[in-house]
Amino acid sequence: MRGQNQGQQAIFTLVTPAQVVPADHPIRKIKELVDRELENLSPAFDKMYSEEGRPSVPPETLLKSCLLIALFSVRSER
Numbered sequence: 001m002r003g004q005n006q007g008q009q010a011i012f013t014l015v016t017p018a019q020v021v022p023a024d025h026p027i028r029k030i031k032e033l034v035d036r037e038l039e040n041l042s043p044a045f046d047k048m049y050s051e052e053g054r055p056s057v058p059p060e061t062l063l064k065s066c067l068l069i070a071l072f073s074v075r076s077e078r
Contacts, residue, residue, distance in 0.1 A: 030071075034064060 021027060038060045045059045 027071075030067075034067060038063065 042060075048059075049056065
């Protein structure tokens with residue numbers, strides 16, 4: 001079962017990522033492009049996942065995290 005993207009919720013902090021990243025930072029433009037393309041891929045993702053079982057981590061979340069790892073050399077996939 002394909003999981004739903006619920007967005008990030010503030011748990012231990014009062015500052016959101018949008019407040020920390022400068023308005024002119026290139027990652028904001030990259031995020032817009034990636035979100036648009038992942039929206040186009042959404043029907044393909046729907047076909048890949050079964051309607052039964054536990055919800056998975058949304059594929060959009062996994063792909064975005066891999067992109068951040070590639071761009072910023074983050075060494076963990078946690």
